[in-house]
Amino acid sequence: MTSTVVEQTTRTAERSEGPRPRRSAAVRADWIVGYTMVAPAVLGALAFVIAPLVAVLWFSLHDWNVLANTFVFSGTDNYERMLADEGLKDSLLASLWFSIGLVVFNISLALLLAVLLNQKLPGTTTFRTFFFSPVVVSLVAWTIVWSFLLQADGGINGFLSLIGIEGPNWLRGEFTAMVSVIVVQLFKNVGLNMILFLAALQSVPEEILEAARIDGAGAWRRFRSVTLPLISPTILLVSIITIVGSLEVFAQIAVLTGGGPGNSTTVLVYYLYQQAFRFNDFGYASAISVLLFVIVLVLTLIQWQTRKRWVFHEN
Amino acid sequence: MRTETQIPDAAGTLPTASTTAIVTGSRVRPRLRRAGSSKTRRRLTTIGLVALLAVISIPFIFPTLWMATSSLKPMSEILQKVPTLWPSDPSFAAYGEVFRLQPFAQQYWNSLYIAALVTIGTMLVAAMAGYAFARIKFPGANALFLVVLIGLLVPSEVTIVPLFRMVNAMGLINTHWPLIVIPIFGAPAVLAIFIMRQFFLGLPTELEEAGRMDGLGRWGIFWRIAFPLAQPALGAVAIFTFLKSWNLYLEPIVYLSSKDMFTLPQALTQYVDAYGGPMWNVQLAATTLTVIPVLAVFLVAQRQFVQGLAHTGLKG
Numbered sequence: 001m002t003s004t005v006v007e008q009t010t011r012t013a014e015r016s017e018g019p020r021p022r023r024s025a026a027v028r029a030d031w032i033v034g035y036t037m038v039a040p041a042v043l044g045a046l047a048f049v050i051a052p053l054v055a056v057l058w059f060s061l062h063d064w065n066v067l068a069n070t071f072v073f074s075g076t077d078n079y080e081r082m083l084a085d086e087g088l089k090d091s092l093l094a095s096l097w098f099s100i101g102l103v104v105f106n107i108s109l110a111l112l113l114a115v116l117l118n119q120k121l122p123g124t125t126t127f128r129t130f131f132f133s134p135v136v137v138s139l140v141a142w143t144i145v146w147s148f149l150l151q152a153d154g155g156i157n158g159f160l161s162l163i164g165i166e167g168p169n170w171l172r173g174e175f176t177a178m179v180s181v182i183v184v185q186l187f188k189n190v191g192l193n194m195i196l197f198l199a200a201l202q203s204v205p206e207e208i209l210e211a212a213r214i215d216g217a218g219a220w221r222r223f224r225s226v227t228l229p230l231i232s233p234t235i236l237l238v239s240i241i242t243i244v245g246s247l248e249v250f251a252q253i254a255v256l257t258g259g260g261p262g263n264s265t266t267v268l269v270y271y272l273y274q275q276a277f278r279f280n281d282f283g284y285a286s287a288i289s290v291l292l293f294v295i296v297l298v299l300t301l302i303q304w305q306t307r308k309r310w311v312f313h314e315n
Numbered sequence: 316m317r318t319e320t321q322i323p324d325a326a327g328t329l330p331t332a333s334t335t336a337i338v339t340g341s342r343v344r345p346r347l348r349r350a351g352s353s354k355t356r357r358r359l360t361t362i363g364l365v366a367l368l369a370v371i372s373i374p375f376i377f378p379t380l381w382m383a384t385s386s387l388k389p390m391s392e393i394l395q396k397v398p399t400l401w402p403s404d405p406s407f408a409a410y411g412e413v414f415r416l417q418p419f420a421q422q423y424w425n426s427l428y429i430a431a432l433v434t435i436g437t438m439l440v441a442a443m444a445g446y447a448f449a450r451i452k453f454p455g456a457n458a459l460f461l462v463v464l465i466g467l468l469v470p471s472e473v474t475i476v477p478l479f480r481m482v483n484a485m486g487l488i489n490t491h492w493p494l495i496v497i498p499i500f501g502a503p504a505v506l507a508i509f510i511m512r513q514f515f516l517g518l519p520t521e522l523e524e525a526g527r528m529d530g531l532g533r534w535g536i537f538w539r540i541a542f543p544l545a546q547p548a549l550g551a552v553a554i555f556t557f558l559k560s561w562n563l564y565l566e567p568i569v570y571l572s573s574k575d576m577f578t579l580p581q582a583l584t585q586y587v588d589a590y591g592g593p594m595w596n597v598q599l600a601a602t603t604l605t606v607i608p609v610l611a612v613f614l615v616a617q618r619q620f621v622q623g624l625a626h627t628g629l630k631g
Contacts, residue, residue, distance in 0.1 A: 033533040034453035041444035041508055042459050044500025049466045052474035052481070059476060113371070121364055129617055130372040136613040136620075137379055139562040140580035141602035145382045148393075148595060155381065155398035162397060187374050195625045248470045251564035255584060269472045269565075276476050277569060286476050293473045300468055 053293070059286035066280040078287035088288070090263035091271035094178070098267055099246040101182040106242050107235065110190050114197035115223070128198075132191035139188065143255040146184045147171065150256075174264035177257050181265050185252055189245075193238050200234035201227065240303045244296055268292055379606065386410070386600035393595050409600035416594075417582055418575045419601065426579040426605075429494050430560040436499035437507050437556045438549055445511025446537055450523070460512075466505030472565065474502070479569055489572045498560060507552040514548035515541060551623040561609065579605045 063074040082088055113131055117124045134142060149155040150170040157167035170180045204227055212222045228235075250269045253259060259266035259274070266274070272292065276285035380400065385393050387405040413419050447453075448460050482493045498504065518541060526536045542549075564580045571577055574585070583605065586598040613620050 030451055030533055031453040034447045034451035034456065037443040037447035037451070037537075038456075038459055038463075040440045040500060041463050041504065044440070044504065045463045045466055045502075048478065048497050048501030049469055049474065049505075050462065052477035053465075053469060055477035055480070056474060116364060116368055119364060121361060121368070123365060123368075127368045127372060128621070129614070130376050132617075132621060133379065133610065133613065134375055135624075136558065136609050138580060138583075138602070138605050138609065140564060140583050141382070141606050142378065144583060144598060144602050145378045148593075148599070149378060149381070149398075153394070153396060158395075158397040183374075187378075191375075192624065195621055199625050244470075248472055250472065251562070251580065254564070254568075269470075272472060272475075273565065276479075282476055282480075289473045289476060293469060296470055296473075297468055 056286045056289045056293075059283055060290050062283045062286075064281070064283035064286075066282055074283070078284050081284060082287055082291065087263060087266070088271065091266045091268050094263065094265055095247060095267045097178055098182060098249065098265075099243050101178070102185055102246045103239055103242050105182065105186050106190055106193060107239055109186065110193035110197050110238070111235070113190070113194045114201055117194070117198060118201045128194075131194055134188045135191045137188075139251050140255055142188050143184060143252050146180075147256050150180050150184075171257055172261050174261055177261055177265050181249075181252060181256055184256060185246075185249060188252075193242065196234060196238055197231065200231040204230045236306065237303075240299060244299055247292065247296060247299075268295075379610070382599050382606070383603045386596065386603045388596065390596050393599070409596040410604075412594070412597040413586075413601045413604065416597065417577075417585060419582065419604075421575050422577050422579055422582040423604070425491065425576065426561060429491055429578065430557050432495050433498045433560040434553050434556045436495070437504045438552055440499055441504055441507035441511045441552055442542055442545060442549065443537070444508045445513075446515050446541055448508070449512045449515035449518075450541070451533070463505060463508060466502035467509070469502050471502055475565065475569060482570060488570060489576055490570075491576065493570045494560075494563065494566055494578070497566075498556075498563075503556075503559060507556060510548055510552055511545065514545055518544060547623070550619065554620060554623050558609075 060078055061073060061075060063070065063072045063077060117128055117131075151157075152169040152172070154170075156170065160167040168176050170176045208226055208230075209222055212226050217225065247267075248269060249267055250273065253265055253267055253270045254273075257265040259270050268288070269292065272285055272288045275281050275288060381398060384400055384402055385398075386409055387407065388399075388402040389404070389406065389408075392399065392402060392404075444463065448456060448463075478493070478497060482488055487493055522540055522544070523536050526540045531539060562580060563578065567578045567581045571581065574582070577585070583598065583601055586594045586601060588594050
């Protein structure tokens with residue numbers, strides 16, 4: 001790869017008029033500028049991404065207790081421990097439920113909002129601001145407010161009591177705690193996806209919708225058969241970004257439920273944090289990091305594989 | 316249907332608007348005549364949809380509004396069963412407590428200057444790298460770009476253990492260095508580099524050639540021409556970098572240990588009474604103080620903000 005770039009550069013140098021040595025000096029000067037400009041990013045990637053990644057693989061093969069100051073090579077012990085670890089299984093399940101729930105609700109709500117805002121209704125700019133505003137509200141602040149509203153005698157149940165429903169203790173039930181975490185995250189971030197869908201909807205050509213209308217297709221039919229296929233690339237892309245993002249959720253869990261009740265909302269990153277910084281088990285935490293990395297890697301590779309199809313579709 | 320869809324393609328991009336107008340224009344009339352009540356029906360649909368939007372917007376705006384107004388309430392009123400939006404007897408007492416219980420002003424400043432430095436640093440590093448990867452042909456560029464791109468695959472949580480070790484070994488625990496340097500040069504900056512590269516790929520070459528004619532060197536072209544033209548992309552990078560740094564939670568709680576070094580997200584969770592129970596009115600006052608500046612900026616620059624983020628566009 002390197003040599004072809006060099007060849008191309010020299011070939012253009014030869015073809016161009018003017019004395020050759022001066023030209024190639026200019027080319028070389030350009031190279032130096034190029035290397036200088038990418039140096040901070042490349043060195044940063046080596047120091048803060050690649051090296052830690054190699055280190056985490058290495059650490060995961062060790063029995064490493066920070067407090068006891070032991071660092072002993074243990075081969076695949078940590079990985080074997082993972083296979084038998086009920087807590088890890090719980091956290092994988094929690095992550096799975098969280099991701100599925102978040103993706104389903106997030107995509108449908110974002111799409112619904114985008115479609116509604118795409119109608120020529122009065123006040124759409126204001127509503128867009130409303131739906132987007134939680135995105136800029138600080139994450140922990142947003143979560144703290146919701147944690148107050150979701151308490152047993154909090155605001156949500158207060159509203160429910162107005163219509164004669166006695167609400168559950170949201171954050172203390174296994175199922176309702178997971179629902180709460182999903183809902184809090186949903187309203188926080190759905191505005192971003194809404195904007196992306198809105199952009200996609202606005203790129204659907206008016207003419208095609210008009211043609212379908214002339215053919216007698218109703219509003220729902222037009223949406224299902226024309227709009228939806230045309231924006232499907234965005235839907236797929238947003239889904240995968242939301243899934244990968246949902247795997248990294250941490251602050252919401254730490255503030256809202258602390259992983260509980262039981263392990264019901266201990267998602268993978270929270271479990272990783274506990275193992276590393278509560279139990280000081282850096283070796284096992286590293287093995288979990290590797291697992292998290294593999295999951296994200298697989299999801300991203302799927303995205304890249306299918307991406308070509310979407311790009312083609314887009315054009 | 317297929318032939319219909321091909322018409323705009325054949326007509327090209329420019330005339331389509333007028334073509335559509337003609338097509339729709341000829342069709343609007345009979346439909347209007349057909350149903351006189353369709354106008355009122357449309358109006359009813361509009362009212363219904365707006366009402367639906369209003370209902371959906373409640374969970375988006377109520378928590379923030381309630382937070383701000385409740386910070387002015389006494390504890391007893393916050394704990395009232397059915398929440399009231401407006402305090403019966405507004406008081407700023409809780410705000411005094413915010414600053415008495417923690418070095419809140421210091422923590423505020425910590426968050427602000429860290430986010431500002433990370434934003435400026437990321438913009439510079441990403442603009443330079445993005446420009447070089449998009450515009451300069453140098454040997455190994457592709458390989459180096461791949462090295463950088465790996466950062467997209469690595470969530471920062473994956474590397475937290477080794478990075479903590481690294482920071483610890485350098486004696487930088489309980490300093491702000493890891494919160495500034497790692498985001499600027501590490502994985503969090505990769506998306507910014509990618510966005511900048513995409514932008515510079517689309518910049519017309521003529522502009523650079525004009526600069527070269529005027530005798531500018533590579534750096535001159537970058538600083539005087541490319542960088543100023545990259546404002547939309549830089550704006551998007553600035554917005555999401557600032558928000559990301561402002562929201563950072565895992566890293567601060569791992570790296571920082573003393574209250575005067577804390578950042579805001581961390582500080583907010585520290586308002587507890589002697590028994591570990593949360594002091595809601597003080598906490599709500601503190602959260603209000605952290606939300607107001609960013610929300611205010613957003614409300615003022617709403618259009619640029621939203622467009623800026625839409626521009627990061629994932630599409631590119």
